[in-house]
Amino acid sequence: MTHGKLQWLRRATAVLSFGVTLSLMAPLSLMAANAPVKKKSVTEQTVKARAKVKVKAVGKARRVAVIAAKSATVVGGGLVAASAVNAVDRKSDADEQPKLSANAVFVMDQNSREVLVSKNDKVVMPIASLTKLMTGLLVADAKLALDEEITITEDDLDIYKGTGSRLSVGTRLTRGEAMHLALMSSENRAAHALGRTYPGGVANFVRLMNAKAVELGMRDTRYVEPTGLSVENRSSARDLALLVAAAYQRPLLREFSTSQGYSVESGRRVLQYHNSNRLTADPKWDIGLQKTGYISEAGRCMVMSAKLAGRQVIMVFLDAADKSARIGDAQRVRRYVESVASADALERLAWRRG
Numbered sequence: 285m286t287h288g289k290l291q292w293l294r295r296a297t298a299v300l301s302f303g304v305t306l307s308l309m310a311p312l313s314l315m316a317a318n319a320p321v322k323k324k325s326v327t328e329q330t331v332k333a334r335a336k337v338k339v340k341a342v343g344k345a346r347r348v349a350v351i352a353a354k355s356a357t358v359v360g361g362g363l364v365a366a367s368a369v370n371a372v373d374r375k376s377d378a379d380e381q382p383k384l385s386a387n388a389v390f391v392m393d394q395n396s397r398e399v400l401v402s403k404n405d406k407v408v409m410p411i412a413s414l415t416k417l418m419t420g421l422l423v424a425d426a427k428l429a430l431d432e433e434i435t436i437t438e439d440d441l442d443i444y445k446g447t448g449s450r451l452s453v454g455t456r457l458t459r460g461e462a463m464h465l466a467l468m469s470s471e472n473r474a475a476h477a478l479g480r481t482y483p484g485g486v487a488n489f490v491r492l493m494n495a496k497a498v499e500l501g502m503r504d505t506r507y508v509e510p511t512g513l514s515v516e517n518r519s520s521a522r523d524l525a526l527l528v529a530a531a532y533q534r535p536l537l538r539e540f541s542t543s544q545g546y547s548v549e550s551g552r553r554v555l556q557y558h559n560s561n562r563l564t565a566d567p568k569w570d571i572g573l574q575k576t577g578y579i580s581e582a583g584r585c586m587v588m589s590a591k592l593a594g595r596q597v598i599m600v601f602l603d604a605a606d607k608s609a610r611i612g613d614a615q616r617v618r619r620y621v622e623s624v625a626s627a628d629a630l631e632r633l634a635w636r637r638g
Contacts, residue, residue, distance in 0.1 A: 382616040387583070387603035390521035391617055394529055394589055394596040400624070401617060405521040408504045409602055412577030412585050413470040414524060415512030417531050418493050420467050420541075423459070423478050424534045430460030440476040444513040445579065449473040455550045465548070467540040469557040470576060472511045479510035486510065500526045515581045521600040524587055528598045531573055532589045538573045561586065563614060572596070576610075584610040592618055593625035 381401050388409065391401035436455040442448075451457075451465075451473045462478050465471035479489040486509070493507040502523040508516040519527075531537045544565060545558045560576045563569050570591040577585040583603035590597055599617055604610040 382620045384601070384613045384616060385604055385609040386601040386613050388521040388600075389602070389613065389617075390525050390598075390600045391621075392525055392598050394532065394598050400597065400621060402522075405600075406504065408518050408520050410515045410579065410582035411512060411517055411519045411524065411602065412579045412582035413472075413475075413512040414519070414527075414575050414577040414585050414587055415507060415510065415517045416466045416470060416475050416577075417527055417537070417541075417575045417587065418496065418507065419475050419478055419489075419510040420463055420537050421527070421531050421534065422489065422492055422496060423463055423482070424536050426482065428459060428482070430458060430463070432459050433457070434459055434462060434477050434481045436473050436477055437480075439480055440473040442472055442511075442513055444509075444515075447472060447513070450550070450555050452550060455548075457548050461546070461548050463536075464540045464543065464546050465557055467537065467575065468543045468546060468559050470560050471557070472513060475511045476509070497523075497527075500530050502526055512577055512582075513579065515579065521602050524600045524602075525598045528573065528587050528589055528600070541573050541575055542571055561588075563588070563611065569618075586610050586614065588614065590618075592621040595621065595625070597621060 384401075384403060387404060388407050389401055389403040390399075390405040392399050433456050436451045436453055436457075438453055440451075441453075449472060451471065457465075457474070459478065459481070462471075462474040466475040466478060476486075479486045482489040482492075489510060490507055493510065494505075497505040497507070497519075502519065505519040505523045505527075506516065508514050531541075542564050543559060545556065547554050547556050549555075559565070561571075561574045564571050564574060572589045572591070574586070574588040583605065584601075584607055585603065586599075586601045588599045590599065597617075599614060601610055601613050604613060
């Protein structure tokens with residue numbers, strides 16, 4: 285039996301006990317008022333009998349809870365008991381995890397670390413440009429001068445996929461600008477330049493990426509370069525949630541990753557860049573940090589830390605079929621978290637009224 289069903293059984297049993305208590309207490313109050321006490325109805329006797337029956341399935345638990353509410357109604361406690369049953373019913377629906385298209389998913393409360401949704405969360409797979417979140421974390425923690433100018437060189441060209449870039453060889457930009465473009469728009473040459481210009485070069489940078497992963501408890505993670513173009517950059521959804529939690533603590537990473545747009549000069553041109561995650565422009569979302577990624581071997585990937593129903597929630601989606609599927613999964617998780625919060629609130633209200 286799943287954890288959700290066990291929770292359901294406990295709540296249904298509590299509601300049953302509550303309904304039985306109401307049915308037993310009401311006749312006593314009537315006697316105290318010198319009112320004639322009627323013979324117990326068949327319904328009340330049924331409640332007492334059913335209270336002794338062991339609940340073996342969720343469906344049976346629901347039926348017993350509903351009968352308890354109806355029995356309490358007979359003796360004047362129906363409104364409270366019915367509210368309690370309604371809360372249990374909604375909670376049962378909310379306990380059903382959403383159906384998601386991504387092959388690996390991990391969602392947790394960022395503060396309490398409560399796991400809200402999980403699917404293949406320990407499976408290790410390529411993570412594409414989610415790698416750049418670790419790249420940004422290292423650069424931010426090194427406190428290198430963000431206004432220092434760096435130049436894109438041939439060493440920054442993509443040797444893995446042969447992808448292009450609007451940052452042509454010879455383009456000059458500050459380290460801060462390179463970091464901004466890498467996190468906001470997933471600019472590969474900018475990300476590689478950050479690793480190349482790090483003290484000790486790319487080799488030392490990759491070594492430190494892996495050391496930081498160990499420090500954060502990311503046991504299933506391995507990096508070989510700073511962009512994510514290599515399929516050898518691998519991790520799990522659960523590990524990446526730890527990275528998101530750490531990156532969220534750096535205000536610079538939150539600012540750059542959620543920025544809507546930025547422009548840089550490249551020779552005589554002014555290059556306009558936009559955020560690779562369209563949810564950052566959606567006013568219904570309160571996103572504190574995000575990163576997207578894609579290579580064919582990794583599928584569409586996305587990590588976010590967002591405020592949902594009063595909770596700071598980390599979401600990791602790996603290997604979705606396309607951009608719309610990735611966004612759709614995020615929307616479904618949001619509705620699920622909000623429905624759980626709504627059901628919890630209703631349940632607490634029902635118990636307080638009791």
